[in-house]
Ligand code: RFL
């Protein structure tokens with residue numbers, strides 16, 4: 001087999017890159033370890049920055065998103081024993097962000113791939129990368145019981161944090177930055193009417209977040225100790241704990257219902273630099289991880305592949321390699337902006353097991369300042385709802 005771009009991973013980064021390359025006339029093949037059903041069963045992010053909404057619309061993926069997604073002109077921060085305040089991003093940016101599930105984005109991406117007859121190979125095993133320092137790289141993998149080779153001009157690793165691509169970088173090339181937080185998030189999905197706003201709550205008992213998928217489907221999270229298991233959190237324990245972390249007037253609006261999904265994820269920040277070497281490029285979670293607090297993970301996958309598809313298009317269609325050479329620097333500017341925002345919101349909204357009284361007072365003051373200062377809110381609003389992409 002031969003193609004121009006070998007894409008490893010059919011998550012949002014890999015499938016959106018495939019679609020954007022197709023629109024620029026660049027041939028590509030996508031290799032995915034899991035089945036399509038498995039990829040679609042993963043419940044993850046739900047917030048699209050206004051910039052991601054623009055990229056998805058321009059990629060021809062806006063039709064269902066605009067019909068079923070829910071536009072928001074801001075998000076709400078609540079804190080224990082006090083009240084809540086609305087961070088009005090619409091006023092700062094002049095346009096909304098959107099709640100629309102990653103599952104729905106994946107469905108739309110698979111539908112677009114089917115419509116154009118895109119080669120997406122599911123169930124590939126033992127993927128290995130070769131020749132990334134040469135002009136003739138290739139990928140080897142097992143599929144249908146046979147070892148196969150895909151020759152290409154470039155390999156793009158969109159294979160998430162645990163995939164083989166980042167590990168295929170030669171020793172000494174990457175510098176890795178990591179922060180592991182001392183807690184996880186328990187998330188549940190329930191068929192209930194969600195709160196109107198995406199609402200983050202700070203409480204000494206821990207952070208909580210009320211989000212939504214549609215008018216009849218809510219998504220809810222609480223900070224939990226790292227050692228907790230899903231079995232420790234039956235619904236009868238979840239709902240009182242969740243509500244206890246919100247001010248009374250918001251808690252009274254929260255509808256309870258049986259969970260239809262429940263999972264726990266640890267919180268981590270991670271960046272690998274550079275995001276390219278030789279004929280290999282990394283995009284999305286393969287290169288960086290953010291804690292869910294800023295809702296940036298999916299959005300960074302979108303911005304990475306926006307920059308990379310533009311650079312590959314310029315290379316193939318105009319013979320201009322400058323954007324490709326700059327890909328890592330361009331993408332990393334946005335990555336660090338989102339890594340910083342996610343880290344800031346994580347520190348602002350969580351209760352750290354090792355916090356001192358001093359830490360807690362400083363954290364409470366930060367919240368009070370944010371509540372009282374339109375300028376502080378404006379700074380957070382533009383970072384949360386989506387700074388413009390580099391042009
Ligand atoms: P993905 O979605 O992980 O997709 C990577 C794909 O690569 C495949 N793969 C391989 N394919 C072939 N060969 C191999 N050896 C392979 N190894 C892996 C995988 O099967 C998969 O299909 O990465 P991508 O495309 O970069 O997209 C990134 C986003 O998915 C991610 O940033 C967000 O979902 C992060 N994230 C969340 N972000 C939010 O903004 N809000 C959230 O609430 C939120 N919840 C989450 C999350 C990530 C989670 N993970 C990764 C543990 C909850 C979880 C559980």
Ligand code: PHB
Pocket residue numbers: 044045046047198209211212219292293294295296
């Ligand atoms: C979600 O809707 O799943 C969601 C929303 C905001 C976040 C994280 C997750 O910060």
